Amino acid sequence: MKILLIEDEAxxxxxxxxxxxxxxxxxxxxADFNKAAEKAGVYDYDCILVDIxxxxxxxxxxxxxxxxxxxxxxxIIISAxxxxxxxxxxxxxxxxxxxxxxxxxxxxxxRVKALIxxxxxxxxxxxxxxxxxxxxxxxxxxVNGESVNLTAKEYDLLLFFxxxxxxVISKNTISEHLWGDDSDQMDSHDFIYVxxxxxxxxxxxxxxxxxxxxxxxxxxxxxxxx
Amino acid sequence: MKLxxxxxxxxxxxxxxxxxxxxxxxxxxIKTELRDGTDETLASDKAQAEKLIQSxxxxxxxYLSVDSLSNIKLSSGAKLKSGYSDTxxxxxEEGESVSARMLRTYFSFNGSTFQITLLKTTMExxxxxxxxxxxxxMIIGLLFLSFVIVNWLLSKTLWKPFYxxxxxLKKYDIKRHEQQHFNSENTIEFNQLNEALNKMTDKLYLDxxxxxEFTENASHEMQTPLAVVKANxxxxxxxxxxxxxxxNQLQTIENTVKKLSSLNKALILLSKIENNQxxxxxxxxxxxxxxxxxGNFAEVIQSKSIHLNIESSEDLYVKMDPxxxxxxxxxxxQNAIRHNKSEGKIIIAIKHNQLEISNTGEPLNIPKEDMFxxxxxxxxxxxxxxxGLSIVNGITNLYGFKVSxxxxxxxxxxxxxxx
Numbered sequence: 001m002k003i004l005l006i007e008d009e010a011x012x013x014x015x016x017x018x019x020x021x022x023x024x025x026x027x028x029x030x031a032d033f034n035k036a037a038e039k040a041g042v043y044d045y046d047c048i049l050v051d052i053x054x055x056x057x058x059x060x061x062x063x064x065x066x067x068x069x070x071x072x073x074x075x076i077i078i079s080a081x082x083x084x085x086x087x088x089x090x091x092x093x094x095x096x097x098x099x100x101x102x103x104x105x106x107x108x109x110x111r112v113k114a115l116i117x118x119x120x121x122x123x124x125x126x127x128x129x130x131x132x133x134x135x136x137x138x139x140x141x142x143v144n145g146e147s148v149n150l151t152a153k154e155y156d157l158l159l160f161f162x163x164x165x166x167x168v169i170s171k172n173t174i175s176e177h178l179w180g181d182d183s184d185q186m187d188s189h190d191f192i193y194v195x196x197x198x199x200x201x202x203x204x205x206x207x208x209x210x211x212x213x214x215x216x217x218x219x220x221x222x223x224x225x226x
Numbered sequence: 227m228k229l230x231x232x233x234x235x236x237x238x239x240x241x242x243x244x245x246x247x248x249x250x251x252x253x254x255x256i257k258t259e260l261r262d263g264t265d266e267t268l269a270s271d272k273a274q275a276e277k278l279i280q281s282x283x284x285x286x287x288x289y290l291s292v293d294s295l296s297n298i299k300l301s302s303g304a305k306l307k308s309g310y311s312d313t314x315x316x317x318x319e320e321g322e323s324v325s326a327r328m329l330r331t332y333f334s335f336n337g338s339t340f341q342i343t344l345l346k347t348t349m350e351x352x353x354x355x356x357x358x359x360x361x362x363x364m365i366i367g368l369l370f371l372s373f374v375i376v377n378w379l380l381s382k383t384l385w386k387p388f389y390x391x392x393x394x395l396k397k398y399d400i401k402r403h404e405q406q407h408f409n410s411e412n413t414i415e416f417n418q419l420n421e422a423l424n425k426m427t428d429k430l431y432l433d434x435x436x437x438x439e440f441t442e443n444a445s446h447e448m449q450t451p452l453a454v455v456k457a458n459x460x461x462x463x464x465x466x467x468x469x470x471x472x473x474n475q476l477q478t479i480e481n482t483v484k485k486l487s488s489l490n491k492a493l494i495l496l497s498k499i500e501n502n503q504x505x506x507x508x509x510x511x512x513x514x515x516x517x518x519x520x521g522n523f524a525e526v527i528q529s530k531s532i533h534l535n536i537e538s539s540e541d542l543y544v545k546m547d548p549x550x551x552x553x554x555x556x557x558x559x560q561n562a563i564r565h566n567k568s569e570g571k572i573i574i575a576i577k578h579n580q581l582e583i584s585n586t587g588e589p590l591n592i593p594k595e596d597m598f599x600x601x602x603x604x605x606x607x608x609x610x611x612x613x614g615l616s617i618v619n620g621i622t623n624l625y626g627f628k629v630s631x632x633x634x635x636x637x638x639x640x641x642x643x644x645x
Contacts, residue, residue: 011451022464083498182522
């Protein structure tokens with residue numbers, strides 16, 4: 001899987017690159033408009049992460065350029081301007097997703113995975129982790145072939161964990177994933193605990209191993225060996 | 227009081243004593259003139275009488291008038307004072323005394339002395355006064371009328387540019403993002419006024435825009451560094467060698483970054499509202515939004531054992547940006563949840579053109595006027611940013627709605643008036 005990361009801020013560029021590299025992606029990066037336009041024009045990528053405000057140009061023009069040449073790459077816009085007009089314009093031009101800064105790497109990672117999954121639906125329709133099998137299209141979960149009845153929040157939580165398996169995810173990150181902007185407004189950590197407890201119980205009831213480890217003080221880790 | 231009315235009053239205040247003096251003066255002048263006229267007639271009558279004495283040569287009294295007041299008598303004995311005098315005579319026809327002018331004189335002819343008494347009734351003073359009063363009242367009336375007419379014409383023409391500037395100024399609202407231009411006039415004073423106003427509003431507008439842009443740009447510029455911190459924190463958390471204490475520190479940093487980015491988001495939202503960047507306008511059903519927003523918060527409301535009651539006999543439709551409508555209700559509901567107590571109540575009442583959200587909770591610690599001011603918090607509740615109600619206020623201001631707060635029966639009540 002090849003990803004092109006277009007981001008002018010060096011600190012962010014390196015961190016994202018590092019994180020995605022750990023996830024097993026081949027990541028190339030571009031720091032300004034011209035370099036980005038050149039790479040996007042010459043090579044094929046599975047996914048392109050593009051910042052809107054770039055030195056010497058707008059990331060939206062790169063989206064347009066990609067769409068004009070008929071690129072099949074999934075495009076995620078990352079922008080400091082959380083403006084609905086930018087978002088609508090980007091999506092109209094053919095971008096697949098829009099992520100406002102500051103975002104969590106785990107969130108970015110799960111969006112990239114979801115996007116790649118959607119793009120390659122001719123391939124594997126299921127996500128399989130040992131005894132767990134998830135069908136994202138139907139939002140269904142099976143453990144050892146037996147379906148598990150999860151609430152929407154529990155399902156989102158499980159998918160988020162699996163997208164970020166073997167990583168420590170903080171409670172704040174989970175709460176932002178589950179509740180978006182509203183996460184600021186509630187004592188979300190308590191709610192995460194409630195949903196997590198229920199999810200764990202339902203999975204274990206069906207004979208699933210307890211993969212979710214509590215990392216004291218920070219959050220959780222969905223640990224899968226191998 | 228209108229400037230025009232004030233001038234009118236001043237004009238009248240000045241003209242009234244003037245007219246009074248003029249009235250008195252003309253009264254005396256006319257009186258003197260009239261007397262002089264009477265005296266002249268009497269004098270010529272006297273000459274006539276003397277000629278009569280010479281031609282008649284009689285010693286009997288001669289009556290010169292029907293009422294026998296004017297007469298010529300042979301004088302014997304002491305002479306009365308001769309000359310002009312004012313006297314009263316009884317007028318039989320009118321049945322009252324009337325004022326008269328009398329000339330008494332003595333004339334000697336052929337050794338006898340004749341007393342000549344000549345009388346002429348004069349116009350009564352009262353009549354004169356009445357006449358003058360009537361005249362001057364009429365003059366004052368006419369003056370007043372002409373002042374009013376002239377002033378009206380002046381305000382229609384001369385003061386017209388002033389009133390148009392005034393109405394422009396009244397309508398001017400810097401938040402509307404329009405530059406105001408006051409036209410040049412051919413009256414020097416008004417032209418200067420408009421020039422000064424143009425200069426002032428241009429400067430105000432420029433400062434306002436710059437300040438607005440600064441807030442928005444500053445907040446945007448902070449997003450990327452925040453993203454860098456957040457991303458690096460995530461990476462750092464993956465380290466397998468972290469000790470418990472370090473994890474706690476990481477958690478503290480993460481919470482702070484989260485708060486900082488929420489603050490930043492709220493500030494950006496606020497400046498976007500104030501900068502008029504929400505331009506969508508749709509007819510929004512408040513009932514629908516209330517049920518969606520309360521749905522979003524169902525978990526929290528349940529966990530705090532808050533009793534939620536929605537009273538909506540009719541739906542309320544408002545023309546506004548749907549995103550802002552949702553933000554408005556989210557912030558109000560959030561406020562009602564956050565400042566509530568366990569087992570408390572929230573009542574949402576959708577009425578005609580009006581929405582009320584009431585909640586139980588401790589009374590306010592801050593003056594209620596400060597409620598909608600940025601960063602004014604009732605308690606140092608750490609989850610609260612102190613911007614929620616400022617955002618509510620910003621949205622209502624944008625559309626000219628009214629939001630008000632009251633506290634009664636241990637219920638905090640926020641009322642939004644959509645008219």
